[in-house]
Amino acid sequence: MESLGSSWLRLARALAAGLLVAAAGAQADDAAIEQQVRALALAGAPHAGATRVDVQVGQLDPRLRLAPCQHIEPYLPPGTRLWGRARIGLRCTQGASRWNVYLPITVKVYGSALVAAVPLAVGSVIAAGDLAQAEVDLAEDSSTAMADADLVVGRTVARAINVGQGVRQAHLKPRQWFAAGETVRVMAVGAGFSVAGEGLAMTPGVEGQVARVKTESGRVLTGMPVGDRRMELAL
Numbered sequence: 249m250e251s252l253g254s255s256w257l258r259l260a261r262a263l264a265a266g267l268l269v270a271a272a273g274a275q276a277d278d279a280a281i282e283q284q285v286r287a288l289a290l291a292g293a294p295h296a297g298a299t300r301v302d303v304q305v306g307q308l309d310p311r312l313r314l315a316p317c318q319h320i321e322p323y324l325p326p327g328t329r330l331w332g333r334a335r336i337g338l339r340c341t342q343g344a345s346r347w348n349v350y351l352p353i354t355v356k357v358y359g360s361a362l363v364a365a366v367p368l369a370v371g372s373v374i375a376a377g378d379l380a381q382a383e384v385d386l387a388e389d390s391s392t393a394m395a396d397a398d399l400v401v402g403r404t405v406a407r408a409i410n411v412g413q414g415v416r417q418a419h420l421k422p423r424q425w426f427a428a429g430e431t432v433r434v435m436a437v438g439a440g441f442s443v444a445g446e447g448l449a450m451t452p453g454v455e456g457q458v459a460r461v462k463t464e465s466g467r468v469l470t471g472m473p474v475g476d477r478r479m480e481l482a483l
Contacts, residue, residue: 281320281322284322285305285336285353286303286305288323288324289330289334289353292328294329294330294357297359297360297386297395298357298358298359299360300358301355301356302358303353303354304355305353306352307352308349308351309349312349314349315340315343315344316343316344317340317341317342318342318343319340319343320340321339321340322338322351323336323337323338324336324337325337325350330353330355332354332355332387332388333352333354334352334355335351335352335353336350336351337349337350337351338351355387356385356388357387358383358385359395360381360382360383360384360395361381361382361384361386361394361395361414361415362379362380362382362394362395362396362397362414362415363379363380363381363382363384363412363413364412365378366378366411367409367410368405368409370406370407371405373404373405374400374404374420375401376397376401379397379401379415382412382414384414385414389416389418391416391417391418391419392416392417393415394414394415394416394417400415403421403423404420404421405419405420406420406421406422407419422455422456422457423454424452424454425453425455425473425474425476425478426459426473426476426477426478426479427449427452428449428450428452429448429449430448430449430477431447431477432446432448432449433445433477433478433479434446434461434469434481435474436480436483437480437481437482438483445463446463446464447461447463447464448461448462449461450462450468453473453477453479454473456472457472458470458471458472459471459472459479461479469481
C-alpha cells in the first residue's frame with residue numbers, strides 16, 4: 249500500500265507539473281476537473297499526525313449558467329484552510345467568457361485520538377477506563393482532538409460525550425492552575441533561552457485564558473497559565 253507521505257508527494261508533483269483538464273467539445277470533462285480538485289486539496293491539506301485523508305467534492309449551485317470553457321483551473325482562495333468544510337475556486341482561463349466560481353469540498357483528516365468508551369455526562373470526571381484509542385476525523389470539529397490520555401484523565405466534562413465520539417478540547421472544563429492572590433512562578437521563554445521569576449497573581453489562572461501577575465518590582469506581566477501555579481510569557 250502506498251504510504252500517505254509518498255501519495256501526497258506524488259499528488260503535489262502532479263499538481264506542480266500542471267495537471268491539465270481534459271476537454272470534451274465545448275464542455276470540460278467533469279471527471280478530470282474533480283481529479284484536479286482532489287489533487288489540489290490533498291496537496292494542501294494539513295497532515296500532521298494524519299493516517300489518511302479523504303476529500304469529498306461537492307456540487308456547484310445548479311442555478312449557475314456558465315459559458316463553455318476549454319481550460320478550467322482549480323485554485324485555493326486566499327486564506328483557505330483545507331480542514332473540514334472548505335471551498336476551492338474554479339476559474340475559466342480559456343474560453344469566450346471568463347468566469348470564477350467556488351466549489352464546496354469536505355476534507356476529512358483521519359488520525360488516532362481518544363474516544364469515549366462509555367457515555368460521559370456533563371459534570372462527570374473522566375477515568376482512564378472511560379477512554380479508548382480509535383481512528384477519528386480530526387477535521388470534523390474545530391476544537392482540537394485529544395490524543396494524550398494524561399491530558400484528559402481527571403478532567404471534568406463540560407459537554408456530554410457519546411460512546412465512540414472523539415474527545416475534544418471543548419468537551420473538557422478548563423483547568424484553573426492558580427487563584428488570584430497566589431504566588432506564581434513565571435517563565436519568560438525566547439529563542440534558545442528562558443528566564444524564571446515569581447510574582448503575585450492578579451487574576452485567576454484559567455487554562456486557555458490570559459492571566460496577569462505582578463512582580464516584586466511592581467511590574468505587571470501578562471501570559472498564559474501552563475501548569476500548577478505556573479505562567480509562561482513568550483518573548
